[in-house]
Amino acid sequence: MAELVNKKVDKIVNEDDDDDDEQEMPPLEEPKKEEEEDTSLANSDVTTKYQEASKIAQSTLLDIISLAVPGTSIVEICRAGDQMIVQRASLIFRAKQKSKHIEKGIAFPVCISVNECVCHNSPLTTEASVTLKEDDMIKIDLGVHVDGYISVVAHTHIVRTPVPVPEGDTPPPPPPPPVVTGPRANTMNAAYTAAELAARLIKPGNTNKQVTEAIKKVAEIYGVNLIAGTVMHQMKRYIIDGNKMIILREEGDQKAEDCTFEQFEVYAVDVAMTSGDGKPREGDARTTVYKRAVDKTYKMKMKASRAFYSEVSKRFPTLPFTLRAFDDERSARMGVRECVNHQLLLPYPVLYERPGDVIAHIKFTVLLLQSGTVKVTGIALSDNSTQYVSDNIPPLPEDLQTILSATTVVKKKKKRNNKKKTSGGEKDEEEA
Numbered sequence: 001m002a003e004l005v006n007k008k009v010d011k012i013v014n015e016d017d018d019d020d021d022e023q024e025m026p027p028l029e030e031p032k033k034e035e036e037e038d039t040s041l042a043n044s045d046v047t048t049k050y051q052e053a054s055k056i057a058q059s060t061l062l063d064i065i066s067l068a069v070p071g072t073s074i075v076e077i078c079r080a081g082d083q084m085i086v087q088r089a090s091l092i093f094r095a096k097q098k099s100k101h102i103e104k105g106i107a108f109p110v111c112i113s114v115n116e117c118v119c120h121n122s123p124l125t126t127e128a129s130v131t132l133k134e135d136d137m138i139k140i141d142l143g144v145h146v147d148g149y150i151s152v153v154a155h156t157h158i159v160r161t162p163v164p165v166p167e168g169d170t171p172p173p174p175p176p177p178p179v180v181t182g183p184r185a186n187t188m189n190a191a192y193t194a195a196e197l198a199a200r201l202i203k204p205g206n207t208n209k210q211v212t213e214a215i216k217k218v219a220e221i222y223g224v225n226l227i228a229g230t231v232m233h234q235m236k237r238y239i240i241d242g243n244k245m246i247i248l249r250e251e252g253d254q255k256a257e258d259c260t261f262e263q264f265e266v267y268a269v270d271v272a273m274t275s276g277d278g279k280p281r282e283g284d285a286r287t288t289v290y291k292r293a294v295d296k297t298y299k300m301k302m303k304a305s306r307a308f309y310s311e312v313s314k315r316f317p318t319l320p321f322t323l324r325a326f327d328d329e330r331s332a333r334m335g336v337r338e339c340v341n342h343q344l345l346l347p348y349p350v351l352y353e354r355p356g357d358v359i360a361h362i363k364f365t366v367l368l369l370q371s372g373t374v375k376v377t378g379i380a381l382s383d384n385s386t387q388y389v390s391d392n393i394p395p396l397p398e399d400l401q402t403i404l405s406a407t408t409v410v411k412k413k414k415k416r417n418n419k420k421k422t423s424g425g426e427k428d429e430e431e432a
Contacts, residue, residue, distance in 0.1 A: 039149075039237045041264040041367055046149060050266065050367060052092055053107070053151035054376035057144040057365075060084045061153050061379070064110065064142075068159055070134045074112050075123040077132075079324065081110035085144050093146065107150040107240060108143030109289055109322035118227060118272065118280045118351040118359050122288050122322045126329045132159045137184065139361040145319065148238035152268045153377035154363030156188060158386050177387045183224075183275040183358045185388040190222035191360035192381040193396070193404070195271045198232065198246070199366055200403050203373050204263045208246040208256055214400060215248055215271065222393055225278030227359070228254065229351075232270045235365070238318040240268075240291075249278065265368045269378075276357030285350035290336065291320040298342040308335025309344060320348060 041047050064081045089104040113121040114136050123130065132138065136159040143152040158180070165171055180188075194215040201211045211232070219226050226249040234242035247256040248271065261267075292312055300306050308331065312321070326332040339345040353359055364378030381388065396404070 041266065041369055047367065047369070049093075049146040049149040050151055050365070051376060053104075053144040053146040053149055054153075054365060056085060056088045056092075056146075057142060057151045057153045058377050059088065060110075060142060060144070061140060061155055061377075064112075064140050065155070065157050065385075068112070068132060068138060068140070068157060070132055070159060070161055072132050073129045074114070074121070074132065075125055075127075075129055075324075077112055078110045078122050078322075079125065081142060082106060082322075082325070085110075085142070089144065089146065102147045104144075104146040106143070106319070106321070106325075107145035108141065108152060108320050109325070111139075111141040111289065113139040113141070113350070113359075113361075116276075116353045116355050116357045116359065117283070117285070118274075118353060119361065120287070120289050120348040120350045121285055122324065124286070124288055124324050124329050124333075127286065134159060134161060137358065139359065141361065141363065143240065143320075145238075148318075150235045150238075150240055150266075150319075151365045151377055152235075152240070152270075152363055153365065154270070154361050155379050156191070156360045156362065158184075160385075177385050179387045179389055181389050181391060185390045186222045186393065187224050187273050187275050187358045187360040188381070188388045189390045189393075190218055190224045191271050191273045191362045193222075194218040194273070195269050195362045195364065195378075197400060197403055198269045198271065199364075199373060199375055200406050202246075202261055202267050202269065202366055202368070204261055204368060206261050208244070208259050208261075211246045212248065212250065212256075214403070217397065217400060219273060221396060222273075222390065224273045224275055225249075227272035227274055227278050227280060227353075229280070230270060230272045231256070233268055235266045235268055240319060248272070261368060263368055263370065267366050267368070268363060269366055269375075270363045272359065272361045274353050274357050274359045276353040276359075278353075280351035280353055282349045283352040286333075287347045287349045288323045289320055289348040290323075290340070290345040291348070292317060293343055293346050294318060296343050298344055300338050300342070300344075302335070302338050304331055304335045305338035306335075308332055309339050312339075312345070 039046060060081055063084060064077060067077050067080060085106050093102045093104065095101050109122050111120050111122040113119050119139065119141060138159060139154060139156050141154040143150055163175060197214045197218065198211050201214060228249045230248045232246040234244035236242050244259045245256045247254060300309065323329055323332040323336065336345065340347055365376050367374040367376060
């Protein structure tokens with residue numbers, strides 16, 4: 001009996017196997033993957049967002065310069081600048097449907113650093129107010145993003161009392177810009193020259209080492225020093241400090257991994273030079289600018305810290321922010337301590353050179369498009385309200401002069417037309 005059962009089972013199995021051979025099942029279709037969004041400059045929509053962020057950054061910088069007059073409070077200028085960014089960003093890409101809402105606003109809070117103060121000075125409204133004085137040399141630094149696509153800019157400006165414009169139908173021409181010589185001129189000219197060299201060297205196929213070496217030569221020629229710790233970063237969506245970087249001053253552990261620039265990348269050209277030793281240190285000013293460390297976790301003990309960090313995670317999940325952005329600055333000051341102690345937040349400390357040292361800080365954003373490296377923010381030295389004249393400075397080496405003589409692509413105003421967008425957003429560029 002058992003043998004009959006086994007034979008019957010074998011027959012059924014064999015018949016099933018035969019059926020499988022005769023009726024082969026069609027292969028299962030793999031589920032279709034959602035097409036990944038192209039967040040590079042190869043996508044013309046991405047290029048447009050970078051350009052729109054750059055317009056806001058540039059206009060805000062110019063308006064801050066007009067506000068920076070003797071007697072004006074630094075914190076009030078910073079607040080006004082942040083408000084300009086938020087307000088202007090709110091007027092673009094306004095979606096009618098919540099599902100299509102695009103985040104936009106501050107990518108780096110407005111900082112105004114005076115004289116020997118190098119960077120990151122963004123004071124709180126609850127602290128003693130410091131006002132600008134005639135002939136102060138200030139560094140203005142800010143950033144804007146549209147849908148996470150970031151544009152940054154920094155500029156060095158000498159504070160002066162505005163010249164009154166006489167009334168009348170035909171006012172006289174404006175007076176010539178004041179002339180500055182000595183360490184201020186050397187430091188400014190060195191910073192601008194180095195930044196322009198970097199803009200021309202940051203192109204597909206070149207390396208970060210080429211930029212570092214060229215900038216070092218400029219500093220030596222002008223007899224100034226590079227600010228240690230200054231780094232140019234590649235920028236990506238919601239990432240202001242990408243892995244690809246260019247370090248200005250290599251020494252000790254401060255070195256950058258070799259990298260090659262590629263088409264459709266975005267970089268912040270960031271140059272800071274000084275007549276001092278270039279080794280800034282923290283001073284008495286409170287650190288107010290921070291960035292969330294997205295790879296860190298810690299269960300905090302203080303209620304104030306938990307509430308503060310929860311708000312940070314919602315409002316500023318990836319980009320830098322200032323404690324001034326919180327309604328209760330006192331609670332923010334309390335909550336930030338534990339977050340920093342456990343490395344949940346990365347501080348941007350306020351740094352200083354020695355009193356009397358001259359610092360020049362220049363920063364602008366470049367896009368590596370098919371047509372070339374496009375500079376979308378920044379003020380040219382020739383457009384400055386001050387004329388900087390360096391004395392007894394030897395000419396640049398021929399190789400650097402050749403690089404500087406090469407044309408770059410600069411952003412110009414769009415003309416209204418019905419032309420279709422092109423890949424990389426190249427239709428509104430011109431050579432310079």
